[in-house]
Amino acid sequence: MSSKTRTVDILKSCQILVIKIGTALVTQSDGSGVRQGWLDALAEDVKALRERGMQVVIVTSGAVALGRKALHIDMNTPPTAIPLEKKQAASAVGQYHLFHAYHQSFAHQGLELAQVLLTMSETENWRMHLNARATLGALMVQGIIPVINENDTISTGEIRFGDNDRLAARVAQMIDADAVLLLSTTDGLYTDHPGHNPDATHIPLVEKITTEHVKMAGDAVPGLSTGGMKSKVEAAQAATSTGIHLIIADGLEKHVLRDVFEEFKTRTTAFLAQKSTQTAKKRWMSAHLRPKGAYILDKGASKALKSGKSLLPVGVMALEGHFQRGDVIEIKHFNGDRLGMGLSAYSSDDAQKIIGKASDEIPSILGYAGRSELIHRNDMVLQD
Helix, strand or coil: CCHHHHHHHHHHCCCEEEEEECHHHHECCCCCCECHHHHHHHHHHHHHHHHCCCEEEEEECCHHHHHCCCCCCCCCCCHHHCCHHHHHHHHHHHHHHHHHHHHHHHHCCCCCEEEEEECHHHHCCHHHHHHHHHHHHHHHHCCCEEEEEECCCCCCHHHCCCCHHHHHHHHHHHHCCCEEEEEECCCCEECCCCCCCCCCCEECEECCCCHHHHHHCCCCCCCCCCCCHHHHHHHHHHHHCCCCEEEEEECCCCCHHHHHHHHCCCCEEEECCCCCCCCHHHHHHHCCCCCCEEEEECHHHHHHHHCCCCECHHHEEEEEECCCCCCEEEEEECCCCEEEEEECCCCHHHHHHHCCCCHHHHHHHHCCCCCCCCECHHHEEECC
């Protein structure tokens, strides 16, 4: 089976597909407005997918770019060089124009849309994660297509996704999607930057992401977007590790979805999903982008966790960060390598008092009978 056939088969077998739209696809390069003709073609393609019985969720960029003119931000200024408050204000202006353009195109195809704005803090809180999941599910059941963007207006620099590649992967995990299709200005992963190295080779299929693939990815180049191949590979790592395929395709031309699904004129890179038996909560934990802290384990505790044991205070050498009971934190080997993620049964203040101690000493140290473990084995997920 060729890599192209494999990609088409993946996409055609999807029941739920998350499509991420890059800024450069949906906006004019001079900031003058939306590429409405491109959006019209996208709406036609999405309608065709819906007629196949496929659920589609869209994650879109473009709000900041569309608000630049009103905020007097030069189009040549890279997103990373724009002060946060100006970027947030530009998003507030541009988001209206962005969703209005989507509504116009999709209404012509008889498709109903819903605007959904998410922040990282919402998806990293279990209860809010479940609420967002329920909202998206209710929309999809009614045949309404969610159009999602990061809520730049209220997100702070410390708690942002940073780009919508990661947001798309997070949304896919949230709704148990089968695949993520990243549409951008590149047709996939290369052995080196094709603009700098004429001998760079396109990689159509990645069965399992390795450190070599991560090294091949470069940072974002100056322009309208905040991502780059690096963010796409990171999104692929997050998606594939939880059983979701991720595909990168060049989406600049109209009807890219039709071309990928039918004629396949567009070259792509497909990152294949890895087998995952994780529960929804463990997928949510493993996908955390901003854990609140960490427990540093000794050799004995690291070995015990790998054999299926819970994390006891006696095996923890130190902790990092400030966190509350129930927060997601990292579990680290003493050399700094990440072993996994888990829900702490104690706040950092209380945990600091009992680390290195036997569990039967907890009541006398804290003055109350807490749990015997810092992280129960059912509340942790370890890396392969």
